[in-house]
Amino acid sequence: MPILSHPSFGPRFSLAYITGGALMDVWTAVWYYSFRDPSYPMANSTVFWLWGFFLTGLTLIIIGLLIGPLGRMARKIELPPSEAVRAETAIQQTAAAHPPAVQGTTTGVPGMVPAGPATAPMVTTPLTQQAVPPRTAPA
Numbered sequence: 001m002p003i004l005s006h007p008s009f010g011p012r013f014s015l016a017y018i019t020g021g022a023l024m025d026v027w028t029a030v031w032y033y034s035f036r037d038p039s040y041p042m043a044n045s046t047v048f049w050l051w052g053f054f055l056t057g058l059t060l061i062i063i064g065l066l067i068g069p070l071g072r073m074a075r076k077i078e079l080p081p082s083e084a085v086r087a088e089t090a091i092q093q094t095a096a097a098h099p100p101a102v103q104g105t106t107t108g109v110p111g112m113v114p115a116g117p118a119t120a121p122m123v124t125t126p127l128t129q130q131a132v133p134p135r136t137a138p139a
Contacts, residue, residue, distance in 0.1 A: 010067050010068060010069075010070055010071010010072065010074055010075070011068065011071050011072070013064070013067050013071070014064045014065070014067040014068035014071060015064070016064070017060045017061070017063050017064030017067060018060070018061055018064035018065065019064075020057075020060050021056075021057040021058065021059070021060025021061035021062075021063075021064060022057065022061060023057075024053055024054075024056060024057030024060065025053075025054055025057035025058060025061070027053075028050060028053040028054045028057060029054070031050070032050055
């Protein structure tokens with residue numbers, strides 16, 4: 001059993017939020033500085049969308065910056081107590097030192113059975129190739 005099978009989501013989401021917000025702000029600024037014309041004022045709807053995209057990008061960056069430390073704290077909280085880690089380590093070491101015995105095969109190969117008597121040399125044949133008595137046709 002792994003001690004921590006699902007690490008916390010914080011670092012991945014933090015990176016995604018910061019990247020998405022930064023890209024949104026960069027492209028909003030690129031559009032604004034590329035298409036603004038001081039002699040022709042922008043329409044109110046254009047200003048609305050520009051501010052909306054810019055503030056959304058800033059919000060995503062702030063959320064990403066806040067999720068990072070929260071994710072690190074969550075990772076520490078998700079770890080089991082040190083007593084449980086020591087016990088699990090001892091269990092894993094004991095299991096590795098004493099592997100279970102393999103039972104059910106005499107040849108060491110699963111699905112193979114000895115073909116001859118015990119005094120004959122060990123010859124194995126797959127179970128699917130053993131002789132099967134022929135079926136008799138109904139009278």
